[in-house]
Amino acid sequence: MGLSVRLGTRLGLRVLALACCAQAAAQAVAPAPWPDTPATREFRQRVLDLAVLYGESSGLDPNGYLIETTDQGPTRPGCRNVLARTSLGGVAVAAQTFEVCKHNRDNNPGKAP
Numbered sequence: 410m411g412l413s414v415r416l417g418t419r420l421g422l423r424v425l426a427l428a429c430c431a432q433a434a435a436q437a438v439a440p441a442p443w444p445d446t447p448a449t450r451e452f453r454q455r456v457l458d459l460a461v462l463y464g465e466s467s468g469l470d471p472n473g474y475l476i477e478t479t480d481q482g483p484t485r486p487g488c489r490n491v492l493a494r495t496s497l498g499g500v501a502v503a504a505q506t507f508e509v510c511k512h513n514r515d516n517n518p519g520k521a522p
Contacts, residue, residue, distance in 0.1 A: 440497035487511040
């Protein structure tokens with residue numbers, strides 16, 4: 410009887426340890442929200458504009474956030490919807506659709522064409 414109690418205790422401890430690890434992983438800290446600054450907005454705008462030109466684009470902003478963009482198609486003459494997905498270390502931070510219009514790009518010097 411002593412052997413079966415020890416085996417049962419070992420198995421119970423292993424199951425308990427696995428449950429604790431799984432719970433800790435599920436409670437992992439989410440990354441900080443994307444820092445909305447003039448520099449990061451300008452970078453994101455460039456990635457959005459490149460998606461309009463090439464269908465999709467991506468890049469790492471100055472803070473290490475990955476911005477991936479995909480052209481979703483026209484909304485009205487001269488404008489297109491572009492989906493921007495932002496992540497940090499492979500963890501999603503945000504997903505947002507922007508309307509990118511040709512006249513906005515042409516009237517803003519310093520912005521990507």
